[in-house]
Amino acid sequence: QLQLVESGGGLVQPGGSLRLSCAASGFTLEVYGIGWFRQAPGKEREGVICINSAGTSTYSADSVKGRFAISRDNAKKTIYLQMNNLKPEDTAVYYCALGTTVQAMCINQNIFGSWGQGTQVTVSS
Numbered sequence: 001q002l003q004l005v006e007s008g009g010g011l012v013q014p015g016g017s018l019r020l021s022c023a024a025s026g027f028t029l030e031v032y033g034i035g036w037f038r039q040a041p042g043k044e045r046e047g048v049i050c051i052n053s054a055g056t057s058t059y060s061a062d063s064v065k066g067r068f069a070i071s072r073d074n075a076k077k078t079i080y081l082q083m084n085n086l087k088p089e090d091t092a093v094y095y096c097a098l099g100t101t102v103q104a105m106c107i108n109q110n111i112f113g114s115w116g117q118g119t120q121v122t123v124s125s
Helices: 102-107
Strands: 003-007 008-012 020-024 034-041 046-051 058-060 068-073 078-083 092-099 121-125
Touching: 003 092, 008 046, 020 034, 020 092, 020 121, 034 068, 034 078, 046 068, 046 102, 058 102, 078 092, 092 102
Parallel strands: 008 121
Antiparallel strands: 003 020, 020 078, 034 046, 034 092, 046 058, 068 078, 092 121
């Protein structure tokens, strides 16, 4: 059964960094596109950064370009989100997900399976 568990969130000051992890189980990670999403209070969930299975196509929301990076370790079945120069507006619950193309995932939010519990990131001084 496909399962994703996010971790690594917390409270960080503006300008700080965090690395989120997403542990995958029940499937072969490398055949899937991967993505990170977030939902801030009172706002809809949005695609933050996605990459296809081959690593040849990526999407980053304008708000995170140059600050966030996605990576994967297929052997460890783990997806990472490195977040640098964090801003208060990055405060949200962050989710990982699997899909196919970056268009399908980050733009249309067509993912495989259901959303996990997410991990809370709070950027505040």
